[in-house]
């Protein structure tokens with residue numbers, strides 16, 4: 001008679017979003033990791049008898065990932081992963097092997113005045129340039145409207161951001177913060193002040209796009225933020241002040257929360273160095289910045305999701 005037997009198994013914590021900031025000097029460094037750990041070995045009793053005595057909880061594995069980001073640091077994802085895997089194996093007698101997989105998201109310093117900013121970063125890759133036009137009328141009555149934009153431009157600053165003084169009620173638990181990570185994935189669209197195909201033909205759209213993008217980044221980097229709302233307004237204002245040919249600009253910006261990890265239970269201080277990057281829920285901040293005498297937008301925004 002055949003028997004039913006336990007086959008291959010492993011267990012661990014997947015996709016712990018560890019963000020490590022080095023802030024010993026004014027020029028901060030960031031390592032942004034997605035860490036998955038797994039233990040392999042003799043965990044048969046856990047499966048067949050519900051015996052947890054040899055099981056190092058996945059919650060502990062996650063805590064170790066954060067604690068090691070502080071204690072060992074992240075000189076490289078390789079060095080960090082080897083240290084973490086070694087620790088998990090040592091802490092678990094029944095384990096024969098630890099597997100640690102790390103994905104790293106690359107951040108570049110935002111260029112400001114020819115140099116990279118000390119604490120403001122833009123995530124490499126993934127960003128998309130967008131264009132929406134509407135065309136109305138026939139023959140000499142032809143009218144066009146042009147909206148340029150970008151989406152998924154992910155930016156982050158490791159200091160120079162606070163959120164405090166907000167309205168509180170009996171459901172408010174958020175602590176006030178004088179120094180937090182501010183991060184968002186920007187979707188931005190701006191409408192050119194053009195109405196005819198001839199005007200569009202004279203537009204250097206590529207140069208305009210590059211200049212607006214650079215100004216958005218530079219303003220994000222150099223403006224102290226009391227809220228994402230204020231930062232969006234500052235970016236919109238800077239763009240409209242510098243580009244007379246633009247009528248309005250619209251933002252949709254998820255607040256990509258980074259929460260300070262409590263390392264006190266492990267006897268470690270965490271002065272703004274180790275964060276967990278949360279993906280949901282997120283604040284969603286949206287705003288239109290326009291000229292008071294902007295040309296009529298007509299139906300231009302109709303059918304563009306995510307915009308007011």
Ligand SMILES: O=c1[nH]c(=O)c2[nH]c(=O)[nH]c2[nH]1
Nearest residue numbers: 163174226227228229255283
């Ligand atoms: O920049 C922010 N704006 C908010 O409206 C808000 N609300 C919140 O909980 N955190 C933040 N951060």
